[in-house]
Amino acid sequence: MPLWTWTGLKAGTATAPWPGRGPDGQAGVYGMPRFDPSHCRPDCQSCVACCPTAALSGKGLDVTLDYGRCIACQACVEACPEGTLEASFDWAFAVRDRDELLWHGPARPPAAPRPAPATGAFAKSLHIRHVDAGSCNGCESEIAALNNPFYNLHRLGIFFTPSPRFADVLLVTGPVIEAMRAPLQAAYEAMPEPRFVIATGTCAVSGAPFEGGYGGGHGLSPLIPVDVWLPGCPPNPAALIHALLILQGRMPMRVHGGHYGP
Amino acid sequence: MNGCEERTLSAERLLPTAQAALSEGHRFEMAYARPAAHGLEVLYLINRGRGRPFLLLRIPETRTVPSLALIAPLLGWYEREMRELSGIEVTGHPEPYPLLIHEGRHLSVPPLGVDGEDPTWSGETAAPTMPEIEADQVQDLVWGPIRGDVVETGEFHFSYIGEAIIHYHARLGYKHRGVERRFQGLPVAAGVHLAERVSGVGSVCHALAYCQAVEAALGIDVPRRARILRTLLAEIERLYNHFHYFALLAKTTTLKVASAEGELLEERVKQLAGRLTGSRFLRHLLCVGGVRRDIDTQGLDSVLTELGHEARAYLDRLSRTASYLDRLIGTGVLASAAAFDQGATGPVARASGLDRDMRRDHPYAAYELLRFLVPVRETGDAKARADVRDESVREALALAAQASARLAPGAIRAEIPAQASGEGLGWSETPRGSLFYAVHIEGGRLTRVKIKSPSFSNWRVFPLTVHGSNMMDYAINEASFGLTIAGADR
Incomplete structure (x- = not known):
């Protein structure tokens, strides 16, 4: 009969010390492409034509990018003839305002940071309720990974709770298809105030991969108010942790006006 | 279609052909309808076993097919899906209610049907039927669509006495994205x-x-x-x-x-x-x-x-x-x-x-x-x-x-x-x-x-x-x- 506790202790610590220090476990994982339309040729639409989620729009020098619709498929990187779009490892895309995900032209100094929503007692103990509003199960797989020994979310004082009544944060995945509208609303209403919402994954941010149609949705807005927007298809566990820590004011945002910063 | 032997037949010939395939130990893999040049075509894919080509049955230009669910139960769900999404009438189905589209929805056209008007299409949906259990102390538990832990959305109905489950029904379709x-x-x-x-x-x-x-x-x-x-x-x-x-x-x-x-x-x-x-x-x-x-x-x-x-x-x-x-x-x-x-x-x-x-x-x-x-x-x-x-x-x-x-x-x-x-x-x-x-x-x-x-x-x-x-x-x-x-x- 195996002594599980003994084998567990013997295996030592598997948990990454990140975000304090050390690697985040996402080596080699592609993020959203970097975008610099100053190289664009007039009338070129190569990237716009191949983007499966219409994250890119416009033409020539007026091409613009909405990272809230991006699934990081890298199709535009392959199609771009001028190097406007470049593959990157930029995945920490959580932002407080949906508008920050839209490319706004040349980089500008970020506005003065607003106070984080979940500070005070919430910064030390935060309880999450997850709701799947029609996802492909990719986001669920990554959210569930937060509790594995590598990420070990408990160490950050963040816990999952089965009931929305005990939850501070609603982590919503999926484009919010019609059958899930009422259950999602009910879960949100059941939460005590103050309550926070993270739109998790590109589907929840904009609905992009499953937008419209008889079985689609357009993401969380305007159904319930959103505090943090996290695109990604799916966002990796480190990106999820980053989003939660932004909510608590424990990590800074990296994306401002569509530009990825340090 | 590649990997398949094909047979085109009328809806009337479907039942005997299916029976013949089943009697040889073959198994259906799936069935679906598709819009073709002249109305809908219904296709059935049969797996005849290791190393043998599949058998593909094609029923061209049809609005109605007989249900095969009584002889090939696994087709029951495919037939229900054809009915609610393609507008095919499936006669004699043992479970004639929707599978993926929940009650209260109304689809104005069958989403996978032919373009244009379909005079027979109602688009109405109905709630699933649960068996009536008449006994003392039977409890009904509806668990979902949002459940504990980080799990996918689904709704599970249990009828049980104490620990013993009498009947269970898994209600899916909450994640049907079309x-x-x-x-x-x-x-x-x-x-x-x-x-x-x-x-x-x-x-x-x-x-x-x-x-x-x-x-x-x-x-x-x-x-x-x-x-x-x-x-x-x-x-x-x-x-x-x-x-x-x-x-x-x-x-x-x-x-x-x-x-x-x-x-x-x-x-x-x-x-x-x-x-x-x-x-x-x-x-x-x-x-x-x-x-x-x-x-x-x-x-x-x-x-x-x-x-x-x-x-x-x-x-x-x-x-x-x-x-x-x-x-x-x-x-x-x-x-x-x-x-x-x-x-x-x-x-x-x-x-x-x-x-x-x-x-x-x-x-x-x-x-x-x-x-x-x-x-x-x-x-x-x-x-x-x-x-x-x-x-x-x-x-x-x-x-x-x-x-x-x-x-x-x-x-x-x-x-x-x-x-x-x-x-x-x-x-x-x-x-x-x-x-x-x-x-x-x-x-x-x-x-x-x-x-x-x-x-x-x-x-x-x-x-x-x-x-x-x-x-x-x-x-x-x-x-x-x-x-x-x-x-x-x-």
Whole structure:
């Protein structure tokens, strides 16, 4: 009969010390492409034509990018003839305002940071309720990974709770298809105030991969108010942790006006 | 269609033809309707066993077909789907209510039907019927659609007395995103992004079956290196899915450390996937015609060998844990006949004595070049399902190692002919069972894509093992099936 506790202790610590220090476990994982339309040729639409989620729009020098619709498929990187779009490892895309995900032209100094929503007692103990509003199960797989020994979310004082009544944060995945509208609303209403919402994954941010149609949705807005927007298809566990820590004011945002910063 | 012998018949001839096929021990794989030049065409795909071409029955220009659910129960759900999404009338169906579209919805046109008005279409939906149970102390529990923990959305109805479950009904459809409709009109190259998002943890197998279907339809010859890379990726996907499965099984049998170790193995495979391909779900690599980029497999062998040793030690420890075995042995027994008739697939079918595996029976990608065993058990309980997956981990590691050893430099991508038309069938053996894509293409664009996902098959079977079981075993039994809802709902 195996002594599980003994084998567990013997295996030592598997948990990454990140975000304090050390690697985040996402080596080699592609993020959203970097975008610099100053190289664009007039009338070129190569990237716009191949983007499966219409994250890119416009033409020539007026091409613009909405990272809230991006699934990081890298199709535009392959199609771009001028190097406007470049593959990157930029995945920490959580932002407080949906508008920050839209490319706004040349980089500008970020506005003065607003106070984080979940500070005070919430910064030390935060309880999450997850709701799947029609996802492909990719986001669920990554959210569930937060509790594995590598990420070990408990160490950050963040816990999952089965009931929305005990939850501070609603982590919503999926484009919010019609059958899930009422259950999602009910879960949100059941939460005590103050309550926070993270739109998790590109589907929840904009609905992009499953937008419209008889079985689609357009993401969380305007159904319930959103505090943090996290695109990604799916966002990796480190990106999820980053989003939660932004909510608590424990990590800074990296994306401002569509530009990825340090 | 490729890989198929075809027979065109009238709706009247369907029943005797189906009976003849069933009497020879053949099994239906799926049925669907598609808009054709003159109205709807209904197609039935029959699997005639190892090494033999499939049989494809075509019923052209029809609005009505007789139900085959009474003689081939697994078709029941496909027929209901045809009825609610394509507007086909299925006469004599034993369960004549919607499957995926919930009551209160009204669809003005059948989403997968022909364009234009359909005079017979009502679009009305109805609630599912639950059996009336007249007895004292029966409790009804509706669990879902939002349940505890980080799980997918689904609604489960239990009627039970104390611990004993009298009846169980799994209500799916909360995640029906209309994926098949979404494919229509897309250029063939773009469909792969959608296929990767039908079931996130099956991204490779879905993309693979889709690409193979399109390649068959358009006569694209995939280079050998691409076929081997695809096989390698599919086996890596199998590994992280199986480790996830054991972590969940250990969790439901309250083995905390074993659950954590399983999760850590899963995480390590996902990180390996990230380093290899840039995506933890191995997405964005497959494309119609081959693979988009080459991958560097240097050092992969030693990583897989080390992972193999750890996985073996972990699975051996599990199989020597009495408290774990106690909860699995005799739990959720699925009889072989029920597994066959109701359409069980993958490890669930193989645990109930059905020796079926698409990789061996109808080889695709590079499986013909590789040697592997297909584990089978006869007892049909949760222990048998875990055993099959246990051995399947070993085989997946062996297949990945063989595939990477056979990689030779070469082309990785073939051209897609422009504006081509055709129809094709693609399949793969996912970690959960057999997956089929049937694609119809006109002028380079998809006109109909049918997905037969393994979870669609296994969700139909699963309730049979719950009726008459007990509440304490439910979570273990569900974990032992290894189901996803996204794949079933589409």
